[in-house]
Amino acid sequence: MNAFKLWYHKLGSPPYFYVFAGYIQPWLWTIALLLAAVGLYGGLVLAPPDALQGDAFRIIFVHVPAAWMSLFVYGVMAVSAFVAVIWRPKMAEVLAMESAPIGAAFTLIALITGSLWGKPMWGTYWTWDARLTSELVLFFIYLGIIGLYHAFDDPRQGARAASFLAMIGAVNLPIVHYSVVWWNTLHQGTTVHYFGPSSIAPSMLWPLLLMTIAAKFYYGASLMGRSRVALLSLERGKDWVADEVRGDTAHG
Amino acid sequence: MRSVETLRMDKFLAMGGFAQYVWPAYAAFFVILAGDVLATVVRRRRVLRELRGRLARQGTRRPRVSA
Numbered sequence: 252m253n254a255f256k257l258w259y260h261k262l263g264s265p266p267y268f269y270v271f272a273g274y275i276q277p278w279l280w281t282i283a284l285l286l287a288a289v290g291l292y293g294g295l296v297l298a299p300p301d302a303l304q305g306d307a308f309r310i311i312f313v314h315v316p317a318a319w320m321s322l323f324v325y326g327v328m329a330v331s332a333f334v335a336v337i338w339r340p341k342m343a344e345v346l347a348m349e350s351a352p353i354g355a356a357f358t359l360i361a362l363i364t365g366s367l368w369g370k371p372m373w374g375t376y377w378t379w380d381a382r383l384t385s386e387l388v389l390f391f392i393y394l395g396i397i398g399l400y401h402a403f404d405d406p407r408q409g410a411r412a413a414s415f416l417a418m419i420g421a422v423n424l425p426i427v428h429y430s431v432v433w434w435n436t437l438h439q440g441t442t443v444h445y446f447g448p449s450s451i452a453p454s455m456l457w458p459l460l461l462m463t464i465a466a467k468f469y470y471g472a473s474l475m476g477r478s479r480v481a482l483l484s485l486e487r488g489k490d491w492v493a494d495e496v497r498g499d500t501a502h503g
Numbered sequence: 504m505r506s507v508e509t510l511r512m513d514k515f516l517a518m519g520g521f522a523q524y525v526w527p528a529y530a531a532f533f534v535i536l537a538g539d540v541l542a543t544v545v546r547r548r549r550v551l552r553e554l555r556g557r558l559a560r561q562g563t564r565r566p567r568v569s570a
Contacts, residue, residue: 306519
């Protein structure tokens with residue numbers, strides 16, 4: 252436990268985090284791509300067409316992982332933002348602020364793929380129902396956080412303001428999640444359950460789960476890459492950055 | 504004569520008549536994530552170029568003082 256605690260505290264140090272992130276990033280990438288390759292094959296080729304939706308249901312394998320990630324990334328960002336506001340470690344600010352664009356990307360994907368799925372199934376690309384509207388609000392909250400962060404000359408001040416917004420915006424998370432329960436909506440309810448049996452065929456479930464895990468690893472990989480760049484920029488003037496830049500010049 | 508493989512491929516690409524919805528959805532997924540990766544690559548290059556310029560200006564004239 253002591254070794255773990257020590258390692259955890261070391262991760263809070265920018266130069267250590269920079270090296271650590273650089274080390275695990277290729278592994279995260281490899282796992283993400285392998286899982287996605289198998290998941291895509293399972294979803295597009297092996298899984299049979301849906302009894303009701305035919306092959307249109309295959310959009311699920313990109314739509315649902317993206318929609319889950321839109322909430323998951325927000326959760327990680329909100330926790331980092333909370334830590335950043337209360338204890339002010341620089342790493343928490345970096346992780347929160349660099350998560351925002353990734354979360355926005357996943358939210359945009361969920362909106363676009365959902366729209367493309369809605370047209371053949373519901374007959375419309377868009378409707379102002381609870382799930383769709385709250386997901387759109389989530390996208391705007393992400394954009395607000397990114398915008399606020401960049402509106403300040405001092406990035407640390409920007410991160411602090413944007414972290415507040417991220418914490419407040421977290422009230423939208425349960426609204427998105429429970430929108431299909433609380434309101435009568437066009438969007439279908441939950442079919443995958445953590446507890447108890449899921450109402451989805453195993454041949455469709457395993458590719459979906461693989462794509463979901465792949466998306467999580469992608470998030471990790473992207474976050475490591477983004478945080479590394481952010482650290483170089485934020486810590487300019489520090490010796491370790493100068494060393495890193497010289498080393499990088501040496502090998503291209 | 505079209506081979507069996509070609510026919511199977513055509514059937515796969517047709518997505519049971521939903522090709523115009525399924526493939527753009529997959530394209531959106533990969534293009535947007537590729538954009539996320541590309542944005543980071545571009546930013547990394549810009550930041551490194553900036554920092555290299557900074558180092559070059561400081562040169563070896565005076566010992567570097569960490570901020």
